[in-house]
Amino acid sequence: MRLACLMAGSSSRLLPLTTSRHKACLMLGKRRMVDYQLESFDRAGIGHKTFVLGHGGAEVAQILFESLAGSHFSVSYNPQFTSRNLDWSAWLALSQHPGPVIYYEGDLLIPPSLLRQVIDNPAEICIAVDSDSKNPCIDTLVIAPQGKVEQLLFIEHGTAKSRPGDGALGEFICFVKLGEAARQFIVGALSTLPFEGDMQLYHIFEQAFSRFPTxxxxxxxxxWIEVDNHSDLQRAAHLAGEIVTS
Incomplete structure (x- = not known):
């Protein structure tokens, strides 16, 4: 199965470390974040990979070509990463090739066993959730009344909180397996957008949840960890080795 990884954003909350480089190139101890990510992909048995690059893209591309020489991957450059929102990078990543795909946000470091479990799930769509998240700043919750996934409750800057009876399963881990029918639906919905303002991708995911087995x-x-700020980066340095072997 192909993995489509978004690595275009400028990561302003990690300034000045990200002034000229993408957060994936930052060091987590003795290795870069992207090195751990590629190891996790490899351990999960992911062959074909697509990367959408933007800010600091030349450095990321060099690392990818050196690290993935001889393997099946492609790179797409998004020169509009500052003027268009995440929806545009998602469209670039998901529209390039037919077939099932893993949508993967490039600030994540995920254990290979979790990646594999999501990939192997037979449902048309499969998402991942942390029902006991240790993240001090949760920004997206999975809402599933009566156990049916319906909503991704996104509140920027990590202020999302579950309430009794709201059906929250836990924190959304920002990668999604899409079968071909679901991928086509997502790509079609994205193609109608202006790619400006607030991202609409999560709302489109919600529409897909209602149409396909999820x-x-x-x-x-x-x-696992999502690196958004300096505190996350410090946590990632301590967790990275454990994550890629879990």
Whole structure:
């Protein structure tokens, strides 16, 4: 299955470290974040990979060509990463090739076992959730009344909180397996957007949840991290080795 990884954004919350480089190139101890990500993809058995690059793209591309020499991958450059929102990068990533795909946000470091479990799930759509998140700043919750995934409750800057009876399963881990029918639906919906203002991708995911069988896999205590700020970067340096072997 192909993995489509978005690595175009400028990561302003990690300034000045990201003034001229993408956050994926930042060091987590003795290795770069992208090195750990590629190891996790490899351990999960992911062959074909697509990367959408923008800010600091030349450095990321050089790392990819050196690290993935001889493997099946492609790189797409998004020169409009400052003027268009995430929806545009998502369209670039998901529209390039037919077939099932993993949508993957490039600030994530995910254990290979969780990636594999999502990939192997037979549902047309499969998402991942952390029902016992240790993240101090949760920005997206998975809402599933009566156990059916319906909503991604996104509140920017990490202020999302579950409430009794709201059906929240836990924190959304920002990668999604899409079968071909779901991929086509997502790409079609994205293609109608102006790619300006607030991103609409998560709302489109919600529309897809109502149209296609959707499953949810729990991290179940496995470590993972989304690197958004300096505190996340420090946590990632301590967790990275454990994550890629989980």
């Amino acid at each position: 499953a949810c896999v729990d991290a179940a205590g496995r470590p």
